[in-house]
Amino acid sequence: xxxxxxxxxxxxxxxxxxxxxxxxxxxxxxxxxxxxxxxxxxxxxxxxxxxxxxxxxxxxxxxxxxxxxxxxxxxxxxxxxxxxxxxxxxxxxxxxxxxxxxxxxxxxxxxxxxxxxxxxxxxxx
Numbered sequence: 662x663x664x665x666x667x668x669x670x671x672x673x674x675x676x677x678x679x680x681x682x683x684x685x686x687x688x689x690x691x692x693x694x695x696x697x698x699x700x701x702x703x704x705x706x707x708x709x710x711x712x713x714x715x716x717x718x719x720x721x722x723x724x725x726x727x728x729x730x731x732x733x734x735x736x737x738x739x740x741x742x743x744x745x746x747x748x749x750x751x752x753x754x755x756x757x758x759x760x761x762x763x764x765x766x767x768x769x770x771x772x773x774x775x776x777x778x779x780x781x782x783x784x785x786x
Contacts (some may be wrong), residue, residue, distance in 0.1 A: 664677035668700065668705050668706070669691055670698060670700045670705045670706060671685065671705065671706050673700065674706070674708070678708055680693050680723070681710065681716065681719070682711040682715055682718075682719030682720075683708050683709060683710050683711055684708070684709040684711075684781065685706055685707070685708060685709075686706070686707040686708070686709055687707065688704035688705065688706065688707050690707065691709075694709075694710070695707045695708060695709045695710070696708045700726065712748070713754075713755045715760055716755075717755050717758060717762075718761070720747065720750060720752065721761070721762070721765045721771075723753065724743060724746070724747075725765075731767075732765045732766050732767070733766055733767030733768075734767075735766070740766050740768065740776070741776045741779070743766065743775075744762065744766075744773060744776040744777060745776075747762055748777060753777070759773050759774065
């Protein structure tokens with residue numbers, strides 16, 4: 662990649678790009694779906710957004726890093742919190758999202774649905 666790594670725009674957006682699991686590209690390599698970022702009228706960098714399914718894997722990996730252990734090793738209360746966070750981030754709108762999350766948490770799909778129903782039931786009270 663030939664992006665100007667020392668450009669202030671690149672420095673500013675890189676933490677966000679990394680957190681999303683996106684990719685930085687030189688502007689001339691940008692495809693139609695990429696986002697080209699300009700600074701003072703000049704194209705500086707392009708951002709290739711990840712596919713939604715890739716984003717979920719990236720989010721799960723980030724959550725493991727944050728907790729310092731595999732998600733499957735977390736206690737039930739923490740797993741419920743993880744499910745709430747993932748729901749807020751749209752994880753369950755991704756095809757096979759429940760299955761992917763269940764696998765990462767080491768629980769059944771039924772358990773994930775129970776966590777979701779419990780949270781949604783609590784919101785309705």
